[in-house]
Amino acid sequence: MFSQHFIILIFTLTYLSCLSNVNGQRLKELMYENIDGAFACFRRLNGTHQFGCTSARSGNVGVIHIIESQSDVDWLVKDSLAPPYVAVVHPSMFTKSLLLSLQSSGKVNGVAVINNGSAERPESFSHEDSCPNRYSGLSLRQGQTCGVQEQKVWNPSGTSILLMDWNFPIFYVTEQSHINRLYDCHQTHNVVPHPADQLDRSLCALELRSHMYASVNSKKCIQRNSYKTLFSQMSFCDPLGGKNVWQTLFPRSTLKESSVKSDKQVESNGSIAVLAARLDANSMFDGLVPSSVGAVTSIVTLIATAELLHKMIPPSESYENNVLFLLLSGESYDYIGSSRIVYDMKHGVFPVIPDPSVAQPPPIGLHHIGPFIELSQLNKPPLGHPLHIHRLNASSETDKLISYLKRNGQYWDIQFKDLPPSKNLPPASLQTFLAEKPDIPGIIVTEHAMQYSNQFYHSVLDDINNIKFKYSNGSRVADDSIQLYLRNLTNTLAHTLYEHVTGKPYVGAAIADLSLMDELLYCYLEQSNCTLFQSAGNTISPAKPLSYYVGVKHVPGLVPVLSGSVLALLTGTQTSFNETHCHNNVSTDQVYQYIWANSKWNDSASPKVCLQTTMNFSDAVSPAFVIEGYNMTSGQYSTWTESVWPELTAKLFVKPSFRHELMTLSLGVTVLVLSFAGVLFIKVRKEILFSPG
């Protein structure tokens, strides 16, 4: 009788425990609240060091403490008694000195930066070095110039937080609902009159997970990538890189009888003008790298200039001189894209590896490069202020180039001021070219003079508000808008390049399309699934602003692909090929690429069309990862890698007090001991308990 009861009891208990398993998932959800869409700081490495943030393998947990003033910092560092903490800070408080004091206090396990976008922007917010790319470019040849011998630094607001190794995770939370929850939870649980009161109560806490696999430096982690164990091969880090976009105004081919208009097999030295801009930028947080001044203004000006030049020069005309448009990737990380192009040019394999059996663009060498204009850190200067021109050497070619620019600029109300030639050039891709061949007649066009006027260089705040862009969407564009200014600059640049190509000033009527400029800025800054990008055949990008981080080399970045296809759309020649034939045969023709566009720009009703273009991509992977046995500590080429991580998550929950945790543990231990005793008891009396009948 007793045994039957006992069996029923066991069944009931098993059933109940099954029930609690079903509810287990919901219980976990009740305990934790995911902070979705938080952006995390991650680890990056170069040949000698590691930078960025990491959490412990299972995440870092800390009690929330909101920092709004210096007194909150003092409380946290000196008075607080319930460590570890997670400091929740506003951008205006997020400074290097704060982070250093938090790190040295030993009480802080993580930082969450909150910004809902509506709060007042801090005066400056740049975590990049005060001398970006300090050790690369021209510094390799002539020593560092930025910041030495009373030279001013380019990025005075740069805090270098990005270039330090933090031993706690840092997250960036932008959603208002999450910020409210953080505040509510903190207010309900954590606000106490005396620090000691935090000891015996449950506290609101954050769990931040951003564990990074890589460590030490790129050399170490790349070595570790190659180790194979019996069962698995683990990846620790990936080289940074992507694709450069390049295009020539006129097609160039090794094959005379091809459809190319003139014989450009033997190009004279200095015949190819270059218009260059960088495609990438940087910030502390993964997936959130806007770059209005840092990249977008230059990219759109370059694309619009290419479009206008194609309009200005009728298809029937052909000239000896050519123009090469370059959009370079990875420039924020010691000039990855440009150093690869220079490396390839030196080895005669830019833009493609020569193959006599194929019609292809002949190699471009450094000696072919004539006037080189780089667009960098462009913005609309304050009324009456000029754009600035930087150059390394004074030469007749640069003088000529500047005089063209000034003359054409007058007509379009764009003023230029050429600064005295100086070894201290602003960070720019041109530096890589000059380091190899100092007599390239190159200039860098920037809005700033000797210091960035952009206070948010390489940060999450270099966003659409930083250039005061307002999308006109077909209606009239305001006279003082950034669109109009860049349109005028485009006209100036196109006219200047026209003079290089044809040797005479432009007398036609073609001008840059203001609505195109409006749309380009909108696409790059606000919605990457805009009409223009869709016309160019893009179906992959989501309805949100683009992120300009270069990414890792084996994952194709969105920005180069979109930029390339837009260049092709705006400058390509219409062909009669259908979709299946809309591609080139790589084994016979590498001169042109064919792009299947959804519609023509400005005419979304037009049918799909196959466009022939000279636009193409080239690898933007640092020579350091190409050269066999490259010495990663030599500093000659970029060695940047990005760590691999399993997850980036932030969770909010109420953490029991230490006493509570202790009680739970001892209760568990008691139950364990009791259950052992129970089993022993049953085992000893098994004959009596389980006897039949």
Next chain:
Amino acid sequence: MDLSKVKDDRKLEICRLYYKGGFAFLPFLWAVNFVWFYRDAFQRPAFEEQKQIKRYVIFSGIGALIWSIALTTWIVIFQKYRVDWGTVGDELTFLIPSGSL
């Protein structure tokens, strides 16, 4: 296997098998051999196979001891100096700890 139900001649066979097996770089076999047959070798009243079992148990014990000393020494040295050895240390590591040296 319940050793108490095995006959003594079979015990000797098992003990010898384990002893020989241990030479194939299997120190755990020696350790198990030592523990399993300790009682038969030293604590039971004398029986025919006891002398041989005793020999195997003693040698197994010594073997296991030497192995454990050697392994312990190597593990301590490896854990202490793995990082200093750099590349060599990494190459000797089966599971590289993520995110650290």
